[in-house]
Structure formats: structure tokens, C-alpha cells
Amino acid sequence: MNLILEEISKQNRRVFKNVFNKHYKELVIYANGYLFDQPSSEDIVQEVFIYLWENANKLEVKRSLKAYLYTMVRNRCINYLKSIKITDNYEFLEFNINLITEQVFDSTSEEDKRIVYHQILKLVDTFPEGMQKVVKLKFLHNYKYSEIADELGISINTVKTQLKRAKLKIAELVTSLLILLQINH
Structure with a gap:
């Protein structure tokens, strides 16, 4: 697990691409369960992967990378919904x-x-x-x-x-x- 993050922090594109391909679709489906908006769900999951790519060396994953990704997607979905509420006239x-x-x-x-x-x-x-x-x-x-x-x-x-x-x-x-x-x- 930490080996994957270590490789991503070294900018190993192949490892990153494998993680992306393995989890992207299921994370979009998960996000869409919160947002009911496919394009926004895809955007949020892409943001999570960008964050992973840019910050892999700083992340402390305690359980599994998959659980960490799901948690990040959930939190970003919740924040997105809160931001809509704030601007909701x-x-x-x-x-x-x-x-x-x-x-x-x-x-x-x-x-x-x-x-x-x-x-x-x-x-x-x-x-x-x-x-x-x-x-x-x-x-x-x-x-x-x-x-x-x-x-x-x-x-x-x-x-x-x-x-x-x-x-x-x-x-x-x-x-x-x-x-x-x-x-x-």
C-alpha cells in the first residue's frame, strides 16, 4: 500500500494509471450516489486523482488506498453540496x-x-x-x-x-x- 503511494510520489505514471483505471469508474458511481449529477461526479473524482498525484508524498493512509479514495470522494461531494446550498437562491x-x-x-x-x-x-x-x-x-x-x-x-x-x-x-x-x-x- 505505502509502496503504491511511494511510487506515485516518484511520479511513476504506470502505477498511477493502474490505480486510476482500477478505481475511477466505481468512484464516479459512488460520487453520483451523492450528487445525482454525472459531470460533477466525474469532476470530483478527477480532482481526487489530481490531488493524489500531486500530494502522494504527504498522504498518510492508515487503512487501504481504496478506502482513502472513497473517503476523499465522499468529503468532496459533501463539500460540493454545502457550497451549492450556500449559493442556492x-x-x-x-x-x-x-x-x-x-x-x-x-x-x-x-x-x-x-x-x-x-x-x-x-x-x-x-x-x-x-x-x-x-x-x-x-x-x-x-x-x-x-x-x-x-x-x-x-x-x-x-x-x-x-x-x-x-x-x-x-x-x-x-x-x-x-x-x-x-x-x-
């Missing part, structure tokens, strides 16, 4: 979506409302499975954040993050659909 986003739907839907025909509603459902079906579950529990079953987190075995921050991303996508769709519907009338 959830109330502002909620306000904008309500404003769009209330103002524009008031002047929209029932037929157009049905079209928009069905397009939203189609969009939700294209979301990653985890995001779909969160959205459906929140909006179709009216679960609270804590209930969704318990039901799916994820953190409340993950629930909020998934809902934020879903609402952004839905808001974009609704805005463009309503513009198209107004052009057609």
Missing part, C-alpha cells in the same frame, strides 16, 4: 417559477395549459432516475424534503439540489413553450 427560484406560471398561465387557454403540463411530464421523464424520483415525490405526492430524503436514503441537501436543477430545466421549458404558444396564436 431557492426562494428566488421558487418565486420566479410561480411568477411565470401564474402571470402567463392566467392568460393561457386550458388547451395550452394541458400542452405545457404534458411537456413538463415528458421533460421529467428525461431526468436522471434519482432526480425523477425526487421531483415526483415532491410534486405528485407532496412529500416534504425530509420525507423525500428518508424515502430515498439521501440527504436533504441532495433533495434541494435535485429540485433546484429540475426547476431550472422546467422553467426553461415552460418559458420557451409559452413563447411558442403565444407566437402561434
